[in-house]
Amino acid sequence: MDAVLAALQGQLDELEGLLAPLDADAWHRPSACAGWDVSDVVLHLAQTNELAAASARGDLARVADGWGRAEGTTVDDVAGDAVAAQRGTAPDEVHARWTASATAMVGALAACPPDQRVPWVVGDMAARTLATTRLAETWIHTGDVADGLGVTLAPTDRLWHVARLVHRTLPYAFARAGEAPPGPVRLALAAPGGDTWTFGPDDAPTVVTGPAADLCRVAGQRAHASDTALAATGPDATAVLRLMRTFA
Known part of the structure; x- marks a missing residue:
């Protein structure tokens, strides 16, 4: 668990390195995630970090209210709706929310035994697996942001x-x-x-x-x-x- 959490923190730090110097205009550049600008991507990560933290704390049902999937919809549909509902939030607020959510997520996951079962959108999984899925998603979306900003990031052993x-x-x-x-x-x-x-x-x-x-x-x-x-x-x-x- 320590290794995957260290990798997750490293990935969060890499994304923060991209976000910290951005001005307001840069937050609204199109990302490589179709239909989303940089702010949308970071908002999505903040929202899902909050869900992951809640899952690790045993509080997902309350925090995930409104994330229910109607018949015929996909997880992507629900995530897109969640971003659309809060699109327009000021970039500094999105950044602050993402920062707080990342800290809360890592802390909550670190407090879980690695093999403890926790709920997620596809059913229960080990806390270690949830941490790995958050690493994978953060890495993908870091790339989306980097592409939107014209930055090339070298892959790492994470x-x-x-x-x-x-x-x-x-x-x-x-x-x-x-x-x-x-x-x-x-x-x-x-x-x-x-x-x-x-x-x-x-x-x-x-x-x-x-x-x-x-x-x-x-x-x-x-x-x-x-x-x-x-x-x-x-x-x-x-x-x-x-x-x-x-x-x-």
């Missing part, structure tokens, strides 16, 4: 946790798409620091190789596998590249 999440949640990703679960899958990824990260059995019939950052961007719906250096072989290769994800 992505080990995200890549592991991608591998562990493959059965969920397939089930969400209404497809039968894949057979054993092995990831053999080039880490930003030059190492090789492997997940899955050595004899898995389906193998995905390539840069870890590419895998995480594809799983975060920010790139198509065909536009990256990822390669996959085996019976489930095409489906894995199409369905893997890091969010609900």
Whole structure:
């Protein structure tokens, strides 16, 4: 748990480094998240940080009031509505809210035993897994903000946790798409620091190789596998590249 929380804090710090010097105009630049400007992205992160903190405290039902999903809607629909309802909040207020929510989230997660089950939008999960999903989402949206600002960020070894999440949640990703679960899958990824990260059995019939950052961007719906250096072989290769994800 300490390792993933340290990675989460590092990712929050990287985003803060982008936000701290922004003037009001920069907050309203379009981000790489379709339809959202920088302020919208940070507002969304603040809202979902608050939910994660509440989940870790055992208070999600109260704080999540209004986040219920109507029939036929998706988690993305609900998140979009939540941002739209508070769009127009002054950038300094959005920034302050995000800062407070990030501190509260990390503190609440740190107080949880790693394997304690906590509620989330896709059902209960271990507190460690919730921390990892928050790392994955914060990383993706940090990239959205950076792209909007014209800043290039180098990937870091924090992505080990995200890549592991991608591998562990493959059965969920397939089930969400209404497809039968894949057979054993092995990831053999080039880490930003030059190492090789492997997940899955050595004899898995389906193998995905390539840069870890590419895998995480594809799983975060920010790139198509065909536009990256990822390669996959085996019976489930095409489906894995199409369905893997890091969010609900």
